[in-house]
Amino acid sequence: MKFILTNTDTESGARAGIIETAHGRIDTPVFMPVGTAGSVKAIHQRELADDIGAQIILGNTYHLYLRPGQDIISEVGGLHKFNGWDKPILSDSGGYQVYSLAESRKITNEGVTFRSHIDGSGHHFTPEGVIDIQRKIGADIIMAFDECTPYPCTYNYARTSMELTHAWLKKCCERMDETDGYYDYDQALFPIVQGSTFKDLRTKSAEIIASFEREGNAIGGLSVGEPVDEMYEMTELVCQLLPSDKPRYLMGVGTPENILECIALGIDMFDCVMPTRNGRNGMVFTSEGIINIRNEIWKNDFSPIDESLGGYVSTFYSKAYLRHLVMSKEILGAQIASIHNLTFYLWLVKKSREKIIAGQFAIWKNRMVKKLSNKLK
Amino acid sequence: MKFILTNTDTESGARAGIIETAHGRIDTPVFMPVGTAGSVKAIHQRELADDIGAQIILGNTYHLYLRPGQDIISEVGGLHKFNGWDKPILSDSGGYQVYSLAESRKITNEGVTFRSHIDGSGHHFTPEGVIDIQRKIGADIIMAFDECTPYPCTYNYARTSMELTHAWLKKCCERMDETDGYYDYDQALFPIVQGSTFKDLRTKSAEIIASFEREGNAIGGLSVGEPVDEMYEMTELVCQLLPSDKPRYLMGVGTPENILECIALGIDMFDCVMPTRNGRNGMVFTSEGIINIRNEIWKNDFSPIDESLGGYVSTFYSKAYLRHLVMSKEILGAQIASIHNLTFYLWLVKKSREKIIAGQFAIWKNRMVKKLSNKLK
Numbered sequence: 001m002k003f004i005l006t007n008t009d010t011e012s013g014a015r016a017g018i019i020e021t022a023h024g025r026i027d028t029p030v031f032m033p034v035g036t037a038g039s040v041k042a043i044h045q046r047e048l049a050d051d052i053g054a055q056i057i058l059g060n061t062y063h064l065y066l067r068p069g070q071d072i073i074s075e076v077g078g079l080h081k082f083n084g085w086d087k088p089i090l091s092d093s094g095g096y097q098v099y100s101l102a103e104s105r106k107i108t109n110e111g112v113t114f115r116s117h118i119d120g121s122g123h124h125f126t127p128e129g130v131i132d133i134q135r136k137i138g139a140d141i142i143m144a145f146d147e148c149t150p151y152p153c154t155y156n157y158a159r160t161s162m163e164l165t166h167a168w169l170k171k172c173c174e175r176m177d178e179t180d181g182y183y184d185y186d187q188a189l190f191p192i193v194q195g196s197t198f199k200d201l202r203t204k205s206a207e208i209i210a211s212f213e214r215e216g217n218a219i220g221g222l223s224v225g226e227p228v229d230e231m232y233e234m235t236e237l238v239c240q241l242l243p244s245d246k247p248r249y250l251m252g253v254g255t256p257e258n259i260l261e262c263i264a265l266g267i268d269m270f271d272c273v274m275p276t277r278n279g280r281n282g283m284v285f286t287s288e289g290i291i292n293i294r295n296e297i298w299k300n301d302f303s304p305i306d307e308s309l310g311g312y313v314s315t316f317y318s319k320a321y322l323r324h325l326v327m328s329k330e331i332l333g334a335q336i337a338s339i340h341n342l343t344f345y346l347w348l349v350k351k352s353r354e355k356i357i358a359g360q361f362a363i364w365k366n367r368m369v370k371k372l373s374n375k376l377k
Numbered sequence: 378m379k380f381i382l383t384n385t386d387t388e389s390g391a392r393a394g395i396i397e398t399a400h401g402r403i404d405t406p407v408f409m410p411v412g413t414a415g416s417v418k419a420i421h422q423r424e425l426a427d428d429i430g431a432q433i434i435l436g437n438t439y440h441l442y443l444r445p446g447q448d449i450i451s452e453v454g455g456l457h458k459f460n461g462w463d464k465p466i467l468s469d470s471g472g473y474q475v476y477s478l479a480e481s482r483k484i485t486n487e488g489v490t491f492r493s494h495i496d497g498s499g500h501h502f503t504p505e506g507v508i509d510i511q512r513k514i515g516a517d518i519i520m521a522f523d524e525c526t527p528y529p530c531t532y533n534y535a536r537t538s539m540e541l542t543h544a545w546l547k548k549c550c551e552r553m554d555e556t557d558g559y560y561d562y563d564q565a566l567f568p569i570v571q572g573s574t575f576k577d578l579r580t581k582s583a584e585i586i587a588s589f590e591r592e593g594n595a596i597g598g599l600s601v602g603e604p605v606d607e608m609y610e611m612t613e614l615v616c617q618l619l620p621s622d623k624p625r626y627l628m629g630v631g632t633p634e635n636i637l638e639c640i641a642l643g644i645d646m647f648d649c650v651m652p653t654r655n656g657r658n659g660m661v662f663t664s665e666g667i668i669n670i671r672n673e674i675w676k677n678d679f680s681p682i683d684e685s686l687g688g689y690v691s692t693f694y695s696k697a698y699l700r701h702l703v704m705s706k707e708i709l710g711a712q713i714a715s716i717h718n719l720t721f722y723l724w725l726v727k728k729s730r731e732k733i734i735a736g737q738f739a740i741w742k743n744r745m746v747k748k749l750s751n752k753l754k
Contacts, residue, residue, distance in 0.1 A: 038701065042708040046689060068676065068701040076679045076697065084693055299445065302453045312423060316461055320453065324415065324445040331419040334708060 001188035011362035013266030022185030062097035078138025091139035158196035206241035239266035279337030289374030378565035388739035390643030399562035439474035455515025468516035504548035535573035583618035616643035656714030666751030
């Protein structure tokens with residue numbers, strides 16, 4: 001994997017760059033649609049590529065390990081071959097899923113014992129094992145196994161957890177370095193900064209993570225319920241400590257506003273289930289603001305969902321029709337909202353990139369943040 | 378509406394023809410995907426047109442009347458404008474839905490009082506009212522309001538019900554003839570033959586229905602639980618009595634095998650939820666037979682769903698990936714199975730048409746019926 005930083009904004013921390021992977025090039029800043037179980041929910045692979053313009057998608061180690069299982073995925077030659085997505089893939093390590101399973105998991109220094117959400121069966125993840133699974137998944141970018149701390153948590157919990165994440169990272173790196181790509185291409189490992197919302201812990205974690213000198217670095221444990229200002233403060237602090245010649249990935253963030261603000265702080269990569277999950281529930285992001293499509297005001301608004309965005313879904317279907325589908329629990333409603341929202345998110349980061357390159361990012365960002373947080377009913 | 382009968386098979390009752398409507402031409406035999414609430418479930422409009430090759434879709438008066446309501450649909454200029462499907466549409470009259478609502482409806486000579494399945498609110502359908510609603514829906518083909526008899530039912534019930542359907546038909550025709558298309562195009566009315574599985578009732582009903590001399594004729598009250606041989610017997614009987622210069626529509630049928638057999642009996646038009654509903658549950662129709670994709674045997678079968686069928690969905694996605702999606706309850710699984718199954722159904726009637734025109738239908742049909750009823754696990 002190679003990262004080329006091509007542009008740096010003079011008025012903010014925003015950057016534009018290019019990541020080159022075995023499965024193709026990624027222009028940054030980038031938003032990565034989440035394909036938890038090997039499918040970005042309600043969206044065909046050709047729609048991801050052609051309509052949404054996705055450059056890279058996520059897969060989740062936890063979900064894919066449980067179903068279909070690493071044997072099936074390795075037998076066909078990796079996740080790219082299994083789901084037919086031949087552009088870059090990033091695999092989440094399962095750290096976040098383990099955090100979500102709070103009730104049914106036990107963490108030790110060696111790893112995590114947990115119960116499957118599907119059938120209650122018992123499983124054990126170790127840092128080394130998670131690397132092995134991701135080798136088999138064949139993701140272009142592999143995430144280190146970490147513990148994502150809940151918010152709020154005590155200083156002591158956050159420190160102990162962070163130290164565990166660092167200890168696990170060492171094991172992940174060793175396993176990465178002593179193994180080759182499971183298929184005939186290279187895979188990169190990104191470590192994850194933790195430390196909750198404590199400045200000194202985040203500082204320490206960022207320094208340690210940077211010292212591993214992997215191909216990119218991620219920030220985890222944010223967007224888990226903390227006030228947005230604390231999220232920005234931690235992101236800013238960590239971005240200043242992580243090397244500028246490597247991509248910075250802020251995990252699980254966020255609203256369109258969050259994304260613009262964090263691009264300004266120096267983030268290059270984002271993922272979030274919000275455009276798809278909230279879309280399925282009727283929240284529609286447009287270039288004029290946020291729509292709750294269930295609101296009666298849209299019942300006879302026959303204008304396209306977002307004409308200015310272009311693309312089949314956003315210009316072909318009307319707000320009234322989408323509202324009808326969502327109210328009627330028609331699957332097509334979930335499909336339209338998901339494609340539209342992702343099209344919007346990808347448009348937003350593409351536009352950001354253009355503005356960074358043109359040296360106009362800061363002013364544009366401030367105007368857009370105001371517009372995009374506008375609730376249109 | 379105009380029907381041109383172009384070819385008649387010498388060895389069976391099979392026919393090929395062309396229906397011309399205000400929204401375009403339909404080659405028969407035809408299969409019509411069901412778009413109950415204004416959407417063929419899990420399928421985009423462009424997929425219906427481009428991938429599946431649908432020539433006409435259904436909408437349901439009962440569902441559309443309840444949601445979004447006739448006011449919304451008429452305000453935008455009809456269902457074609459509302460859902461963006463600009464090819465022909467046929468609207469079911471609600472007779473079948475009323476039959477399905479057995480617990481919460483009351484039938485009188487004047488019409489049906491029923492409770493909404495959505496909110497329990499009370500509503501009243503009359504033959505005249507149902508024509509008015511379908512005028513507003515703007516379907517190219519409107520169905521008469523009928524009572525669909527359950528199976529089994531007594532001779533007396535079937536006779537009384539049939540007479541009610543005939544009395545309602547008279548009212549439907551009068552309302553059709555005293556009104557114009559609600560928009561700037563013509564709409565055709567199809568009456569429906571009833572009579573359960575009693576030969577004399579079916580004979581009488583077919584004769585009466587034919588005597589109304591509408592633009593096409595339908596057969597209802599079949600595929601409701603009766604043995605398949607009785608369905609074929611009634612269909613054959615009725616086809617011989619309905620005029621040959623008008624399209625014959627067999628409502629709600631059926632399996633690929635049923636469709637081939639009924640084409641051989643003289644049916645031109647079909648609709649059924651089976652390809653989409655059963656697809657969502659993992660039943661996959663292929664040119665080699667029927668697959669239960671949930672079966673473990675497919676878990677590492679990485680071959681395309683049905684290469685010989687052509688088309689994106691059937692050739693791009695593998696059986697193993699589709700199985701994974703269906704087992705994981707991923708929406709994309711429902712999407713893929715629905716598109717694939719409808720592609721198969723449309724392929725089947727298109728192939729039938731080609732064989733009829735080439736004078737090779739009977740032999741081909743017998744071979745295909747054997748192949749298609751083959752359960753491949």
